[in-house]
Amino acid sequence: MNARRKFRREGEERRRQDLIDATLDSVAEHGLQGATVRTIALRAGVTAGLIRHYFPGKEDLLQEAYAALMGRMTEQAKAALVMEDASPRQRLAAFVTANLNAPIIDQRVFSLWATFLGRAGADPTLARAHREGYLGFRNEVEAVVAEVLAAERRKPDAAELRRHAIAINAIIDGLWIEGCLAGEMFSPGELAAIGIKAIEAELGLAPEKQFQEK
Amino acid sequence: MNARRKFRREGEERRRQDLIDATLDSVAEHGLQGATVRTIALRAGVTAGLIRHYFPGKEDLLQEAYAALMGRMTEQAKAALVMEDASPRQRLAAFVTANLNAPIIDQRVFSLWATFLGRAGADPTLARAHREGYLGFRNEVEAVVAEVLAAERRKPDAAELRRHAIAINAIIDGLWIEGCLAGEMFSPGELAAIGIKAIEAELGLAPEKQFQEK
DNA sequence: GGCGTTGTTGTGCAAGTGTATAAATAGCCT
DNA sequence: AGGCTATTTATACACTTGCACAACAACGCC
Structure with missing residues (x-):
């Protein structure tokens, strides 16, 4: 029971782009305060932890976005x-x-x-x-x-x-x-x-x- | 010991203005995300709880600001x-x-x-x-x-x-x-x-x- | 001066935050 | 097919957030 979520491995560049796009979407819709790691991850179709795998921290993601x-x-x-x-x-x-x-x-x-x-x-x-x-x-x-x-x-x-x-x-x-x-x-x-x-x-x-x- | 902080009672209009000014200062310096009730209150020289005495909620304070x-x-x-x-x-x-x-x-x-x-x-x-x-x-x-x-x-x-x-x-x-x-x-x-x-x-x-x- | 009103403080709490880390699994190589 | 590895998930944690509430004390009034 409580099956673990299925997922696909995407290419690194693709994932980074998706995360950046999701970040911009989140900021545009709810402002900087609404752009939390969980919101962004949800929009990108991944879980929050993954962000830290591609970016040193949330601040870096915002800068790149x-x-x-x-x-x-x-x-x-x-x-x-x-x-x-x-x-x-x-x-x-x-x-x-x-x-x-x-x-x-x-x-x-x-x-x-x-x-x-x-x-x-x-x-x-x-x-x-x-x-x-x-x-x-x-x-x-x-x-x-x-x-x-x-x-x-x-x-x-x-x-x-x-x-x-x-x-x-x-x-x-x-x-x-x-x-x-x-x-x-x-x-x-x-x-x-x-x-x-x-x-x-x-x-x-x-x-x-x-x-x-x- | 642990003496309670001294304070003065200000007029209502004065306090509201101080809180609004403190809000604008906080937003200008750290953005909307940096404008927390505690930051604002600290800048206005009061404690956080007082905000709720003058404004229904933080959102209203931001609107008025x-x-x-x-x-x-x-x-x-x-x-x-x-x-x-x-x-x-x-x-x-x-x-x-x-x-x-x-x-x-x-x-x-x-x-x-x-x-x-x-x-x-x-x-x-x-x-x-x-x-x-x-x-x-x-x-x-x-x-x-x-x-x-x-x-x-x-x-x-x-x-x-x-x-x-x-x-x-x-x-x-x-x-x-x-x-x-x-x-x-x-x-x-x-x-x-x-x-x-x-x-x-x-x-x-x-x-x-x-x-x-x- | 005593007393009540209420502006003000301090504390507590549940929800949400970024980050750390272990567990799981998808996809590649042989 | 089977194992390796790095991507991805899931959980945990310390901290912050907005808000609720009870205790307190400054000030006006008698």
């Missing part, structure tokens, strides 16, 4: 930049559009972002991880902005470029937050349209002419 | 708008400047904001509280923008006004976050200057002429 989250976010964000045969301005517009629509506009991701960042003030590790991600993102923005202005025959100095990047980054971040927190207040594509307009104004570009037909 | 935080934030933010004998444009600039400098740019406040907002996805009460604060803020922005444009003899329709308010709100929010998380990366006043420029571009205003002398 945050790193994984950041990695996915920046990866998705930057993916919109790799477009061939497109003008710099089109690439910038596509970048903004991608960042202000699903799946990057997502309440769950926002919850995770906010929850972890709330501890950045106290946890230097988290703070540094965020800073690196932020600077990487801003540098991408700055590079595209430089291309856009170059295509317009304009030659901004480094300080001006930096200011543009900071402002544009703020516009995207701010609209991203609004979309995540109150997405249903905006019609589809509205945030992206607002963002593109604001960014074009910031860069002093003439409103884009619509050339839908080939 | 969040409400208090939001109240202080929006109050401070709006305070910069009450300027007499100032042009709409000056008031807008003062508003932006106030929101992008201390004490509104503050890592502790950001930690609290992020920590609580991380649970907004799961807790409808928090979500609604945030939404109200956000809409209130945006309406203030929209009102000032309307004044600024009116002073320029421009008559935008409601939709255009809404878009401007959304974009400007995003700019302020985005720069606020950057300042809170990495304040030392910016020189004093730099964020405000960037914000004002971006907002003027968004509104299509000619760069402001400096008229320092009376």
